[in-house]
Amino acid sequence: MRILIVEDEQKIAQFTSNILKEMAYATDIAPTGNEARDLFELIEYDLVILDLMLPDINGISLCKTFKEMRPNRPVLMLTTLSEIHDKVRGLDSGADDYMTKPFHTEEFTARVRALLRRNQDSTLTLECADLQLDLVKRQAFRNNETIKLTTKEYALLEYLMRNQGRPLSRVQISQHVWDLHFDPESNIVDAYIKQLRKKIDHNSPKKLIKTIIGHGYTINEE
């Protein structure tokens, strides 16, 4: 999962980004509306966190632009203004949810999870054969044994499992699991797949992570 944070106040942007990274999401920060629009065009984000007051473009009109480009992409609007008419304007512009700053971390993470689920499906556990992924506790189990994963390994496995059976290219994987600092020339995806295989498939006769030669990877039962 990759999330775009549109926020001109650097401290808040970094704070928000840190919370999301702890939740195993990749994040990019855009300090202006124009930069946000460019990134949004380029990358298929799973969610946008949008500040209402930006130096160049008004958050409301930016939200409308996002929704015109990709209607199903969820937008969570953040603002320091708590007046009711701003809330209404925000929701009218197509924002899926709205929070006022400063926010409580727990409420924020709950809303992010809810918005991401809305875009996918409402399931809280993903399964592939005897491999289970608990999306709330962010834990993996194989044959009922807990598998300890790092944050990035978890993010990679979640992305594979949400797209079960679908061939995913290295670029697609890196776009959803890593951020803009990712070097496309690096073999980081392969390295992480190798790690994941050790943890997921090594002790099981049934190998779930498959290589698609010349393309990338997939996870499936067959």
Ligand code: CA
């Ligand atoms: Ca602002």
